[in-house]
Amino acid sequence: MKNARPYPCATITPKGERALTSGHPWVYDAEVTELVPAPGETEIKNGSIVDVVSRKGSYLGSGTISQSSKIRIRLITRNANDRFDDAFWMRKVRWAWDHRKATMGEDTSSCRVIFSEGDDFGGLIVDKFEDVLVAQVLSIGMEEHKQQIFDALLTVFAENGIAIRGIYERNDVSSRKLEGLPETTGWARYDQNAETPKSDTSVIINENGVRYCVDFENGQKTGFFLDQKYNRQAVARLARGKTVLDCFTHTGSFALNAARGGAKHVTAVDVSDFAVACARENAARNGLESVVDCVAANVFDLLPRLQKGQYDFIILDPPAFTKSRQTTRRAMAGYKEINYRAMRLLPRGGYLATCSCSHFATEELFRKMLRDAAHDAGVQLRQIEARQQAADHPILWGVEETSYLKFYLFQVV
Numbered sequence: 001m002k003n004a005r006p007y008p009c010a011t012i013t014p015k016g017e018r019a020l021t022s023g024h025p026w027v028y029d030a031e032v033t034e035l036v037p038a039p040g041e042t043e044i045k046n047g048s049i050v051d052v053v054s055r056k057g058s059y060l061g062s063g064t065i066s067q068s069s070k071i072r073i074r075l076i077t078r079n080a081n082d083r084f085d086d087a088f089w090m091r092k093v094r095w096a097w098d099h100r101k102a103t104m105g106e107d108t109s110s111c112r113v114i115f116s117e118g119d120d121f122g123g124l125i126v127d128k129f130e131d132v133l134v135a136q137v138l139s140i141g142m143e144e145h146k147q148q149i150f151d152a153l154l155t156v157f158a159e160n161g162i163a164i165r166g167i168y169e170r171n172d173v174s175s176r177k178l179e180g181l182p183e184t185t186g187w188a189r190y191d192q193n194a195e196t197p198k199s200d201t202s203v204i205i206n207e208n209g210v211r212y213c214v215d216f217e218n219g220q221k222t223g224f225f226l227d228q229k230y231n232r233q234a235v236a237r238l239a240r241g242k243t244v245l246d247c248f249t250h251t252g253s254f255a256l257n258a259a260r261g262g263a264k265h266v267t268a269v270d271v272s273d274f275a276v277a278c279a280r281e282n283a284a285r286n287g288l289e290s291v292v293d294c295v296a297a298n299v300f301d302l303l304p305r306l307q308k309g310q311y312d313f314i315i316l317d318p319p320a321f322t323k324s325r326q327t328t329r330r331a332m333a334g335y336k337e338i339n340y341r342a343m344r345l346l347p348r349g350g351y352l353a354t355c356s357c358s359h360f361a362t363e364e365l366f367r368k369m370l371r372d373a374a375h376d377a378g379v380q381l382r383q384i385e386a387r388q389q390a391a392d393h394p395i396l397w398g399v400e401e402t403s404y405l406k407f408y409l410f411q412v413v
Contacts, residue, residue, distance in 0.1 A: 005080075007062065008050040009036045010073060020052065020060045023398020025075035025117055027052060027063070032072055046180070047144035049076070049084050064122065064141020068180040074122025074141055086148055092120065093152040097160070103391035110205040110214075111392040112226050113153070118394040118402040123179075126153065127222040129203045129214050131165040134222040135188065138171075140179040150189055166190035168201065170222050185217065204285075208233055210256045212282050218274070224251065227357070227389040228317070231407045234385055235315060235353050236261030238409065242313040242351065245269070245306075247299045247338070252279030252292065254315045254353070259283070259291045263313070266292045269299055300334075303341035313351040314342040320358035328360045335361065336373045343377035343412055352381075352410045359404035366406045374412075384409040 012020075016031030033055070037044050044050065046067045052060045052075070062082065063075035082088055096119045100108050113133065114126040123139025124146070133153060137143050150167050157164050167189040176183055190198050201217035207229055216223035235254055240262035246255035247269050255268035256279075268279050276296045283292040299318070316338055322331030339354055346352060356366050374381050388395065389405040396402045 004039060005051055006038055008038045008041070008044045008048065008065070010034070010050050010052050010065070011036075011055060011057075012052060012060070014055065017054045017060060020075065023396070025061075025063065025120065025122055025399065026071050027073035027075075029070050029072040045144075047140040049141075064139065064144065066140045066179050069140075069178050071139075074117075074139060076120055076122060076141075084145075086151070089145065089148045090152045090155065093149060093156050095119075096121075097156050099394065100392050107229075108392075110207055110224075110226060111229075111390075113392075114149075115393050115402070117399050118396050121149070124149065125222065127224075127226060129205050129216060129222075129224065131163055131194075132203050132216060133164060133167045134216045135167055135169050136171060136173060136222060137169060137181075138173060138175055138179070140181060143179070143181055146188070154189065164191070165194040165196060166198075168216055170216065207253075208236065208257055208260075210253070210260055210282075211285050212251060212253070212256075213278070213285065214251075215278070219278075220250065220275075225253070227393045227405055228253065228355075228407070229390045231353075231355070231387050232257040234387065234407075234409060238351055238353075238384070239263040239266075239313060243311050244313040244315065245311040246315045246317075247303075247342075248316070248318045249279050249294070250275050250317075252282045252294065254317055255279065255292050255294075256282060256286055256288060258313070258315070259288045260286070263291065267311070268292055268294045269297050269302060270294075271296065271298050299338060303338060303345065306345055308345055309347040311345065311350070312347055314346060314353070316342055316352070316354040318356070320356070320361075322358050322360045325360055328365070331358065331361055332365055332369050335366070336369045336376075339370060339373040340377050343374055343379050343381075346379075346412045348413060350412050351384075352412055353408070354410070355405065355407040357405050359401050361406070362400075363406055370408070379412050382411040382413050384411060 011034040013031045050065045059080045061075040061078040063073040110129050113128050114121050124142040125136040127134045169188045171184045202215045214223040236257040239258035242263050244258045244263045244266040249268035249270045252268050255266045259266050276294045280294040283289045321334045322328045387407040
């Protein structure tokens, strides 16, 4: 770079340069060949912002540094004119929220506001549940700048006439240890004038006309999975008159959408007693308890015990069976087992909704697994829809980690 800049500077390998110029925002530890403190400084503070340059000194971007993680730098901008003050974070937050308004329309009462790398906030997730924001801060860089980001979030929502009761952190995530961070939970901000007491860590949301109680202190991840919002609508459209089995139901979202869509009966299954209790409460909350039964069971044990034709619509929404490339093969065997069992159980002409939320279970691997399962089950799949996550979880081309959800609707013939 010709002009001196007031930031530390990391020089990276040609391999690292190719990754960045192809659109990926990460620099791995092995790709850093030289790390120079800012002018006048003798060391680089963990989590601070550093410039990234090629071997020839060409500017490639700026990002936050994590000196204990294999992901050494996460880019937050590729614009050399940016200065990392409050106005910078305000622009980024406003841009993220404007994207939600543009792509989700009026359907933003509960949505993902910041999707980590998908929004150039490497290591930060923020979900909005009515008047509560729930954040997961997963990198040291976002930990260092979160107060500026939280300030910006509250300002942007106030500008839009949206009252926010508080920001709750769900940092009980093991990956924080890789960043040298402790696992914590609790309110980061709270409006002392809010009508709801601070001790109340739940909120009622309305999604697709279904009301849920989101327990953002104890529920999985941030408390509710928002990425399947429109896939649930697709299930509801197909469910009228059907007898439905919803496997891995969590808080009952697919089951309740199917019931609201006119299903004759729905059985919602999850291995977690806590999840089943939540699903049962949500069914009652929506007046659907006469249509939806909630059962605590291991899906892998349950499916072999069921009779063919007992259900004519089966939904498979399992948790991520793999979170690393090393366990992908075993995970695909798990996906194949449940899909094979479901295909065998359905009558000719029955319907299957199936998905994976692991980006390591790639589209290619998932489709191959489905073909193999169908072959072994002696059925053919007639595709109705192939879908992904909702637009509030933006997919950034060149960043495969942002494209993780595969969702298919089939008729089994």
